Amino acid sequence: MSDHPEVDDHSGTETTGHEWDGIKELNTPLPRWWLTIWLGTIAIALVYMVLMPSWPLPWADTYVKGLRNYSERETFAADMVKLAASRGADQEKLANTALDAVRNDEELFNFAMAAGESAFGDNCATCHGAGGVGAPGYPALVDDVWLWGGSLEDIKTTITHGIRGASDDTRFSQMPAFGTDGMLTVSEINDLVEYVTSLSNRAADGAAIDRAKVLFEDNCAVCHGENGQGDRMQGAPILSDTEWLYGGDREAIRQTITKARFGVMPNWQDRLEPWTIDALAVYVHSLGGGE
Ligand code: HEC
Ligand code: HEC
Numbered sequence: 001m002s003d004h005p006e007v008d009d010h011s012g013t014e015t016t017g018h019e020w021d022g023i024k025e026l027n028t029p030l031p032r033w034w035l036t037i038w039l040g041t042i043a044i045a046l047v048y049m050v051l052m053p054s055w056p057l058p059w060a061d062t063y064v065k066g067l068r069n070y071s072e073r074e075t076f077a078a079d080m081v082k083l084a085a086s087r088g089a090d091q092e093k094l095a096n097t098a099l100d101a102v103r104n105d106e107e108l109f110n111f112a113m114a115a116g117e118s119a120f121g122d123n124c125a126t127c128h129g130a131g132g133v134g135a136p137g138y139p140a141l142v143d144d145v146w147l148w149g150g151s152l153e154d155i156k157t158t159i160t161h162g163i164r165g166a167s168d169d170t171r172f173s174q175m176p177a178f179g180t181d182g183m184l185t186v187s188e189i190n191d192l193v194e195y196v197t198s199l200s201n202r203a204a205d206g207a208a209i210d211r212a213k214v215l216f217e218d219n220c221a222v223c224h225g226e227n228g229q230g231d232r233m234q235g236a237p238i239l240s241d242t243e244w245l246y247g248g249d250r251e252a253i254r255q256t257i258t259k260a261r262f263g264v265m266p267n268w269q270d271r272l273e274p275w276t277i278d279a280l281a282v283y284v285h286s287l288g289g290g291e
Pocket of ligand 1: 123124126137139141147148149150262263264265
């Protein structure tokens with residue numbers, strides 16, 4: 001080890017002074033290109049720190065804002081305001097457009113469908129199933145069988161006021177609980193089960209059907225129609241088709257006649273914006289059975 005850096009004869013480079021068995025370590029300087037980039041990044045970082053938000057100042061609950069005073073959060077908030085404003089225009093347009101005219105405006109229709117689908121998932125799918133496929137007691141909305149009507153206005157009224165719900169204008173009807181309330185005997189109900197079964201062209205006990213004819217006319221036809229064709233004014237289901245709200249096997253029919261069902265659909269006018277209800281009406285109407 002010497003006080004002055006020794007220069008290696010062969011390469012002309014200074015040595016570090018470390019030596020092992022006659023092999024000396026060279027103190028090769030960093031390549032210039034590497035040094036330039038390194039110093040460059042430091043310079044950029046310094047400039048960045050001056051211009052942009054950099055150091056936190058936790059004791060003052062703030063941070064060094066930088067000369068450009070840029071804020072990701074404020075930029076985001078401004079974007080959200082812009083987005084809401086553009087959506088707001090669509091919402092207002094939808095609320096002010098007659099429902100049957102929405103389909104003529106492709107952009108508005110697409111907006112209504114997207115908003116309707118999303119609102120349906122949030123509010124309706126729990127009962128009506130994903131995409132409105134229905135479940136026992138909860139009508140399918142994808143078919144063309146309607147209890148109360150399948151026009152845009154019918155659907156909007158149903159959603160707005162509900163069925164047997166809390167609204168003063170709710171759709172309402174009540175099938176009597178013929179068995180529980182003692183209006184019909186067990187054997188009369190058994191005969192009616194056969195009768196209802198036969199209405200959809202299924203095999204049933206002929207003698208029971210004959211006995212039940214008058215019972216049906218007296219007790220059921222007022223809502224379900226002479227031939228079980230249903231009545232939308234009362235939300236009374238068609239009994240002569242193969243679609244069943246509560247089930248079409250004998251046991252389900254017996255339960256319905258004995259205890260009645262009283263299905264409740266909530267009203268939404270207090271919970272959803274008018275434009276959302278419009279979007280839902282357009283969406284449900286387009287599911288397959290709109291009239
Ligand atoms: C708590 C369960 C429930 C929820 C949530 C619900 N519904 Fe219903 N909905 C029902 C029931 C039950 C009926 C059938 C009532 C009856 O017996 O008439 C019904 C009936 C309907 C009908 C009438 C169908 C026809 O055949 O006339 C429409 C349309 C409808 N619902 C749409 C919706 C929409 C849209 C939503 C979401 C905003 C929704 N429902 C949320 C239970 C529900
Ligand atoms: C006041 C009107 C009214 C009368 C009278 C009435 N129903 Fe109903 N019925 C309804 C309504 C409304 C529904 C379905 C909605 C609910 O209660 O949830 C229904 C449902 C049914 C269903 C279930 C249909 C399905 O798709 O699952 C059957 C079956 C039925 N009624 C049979 C009868 C028979 C049989 C009688 C006569 C003994 C009768 N109803 C009398 C109104 C009536």
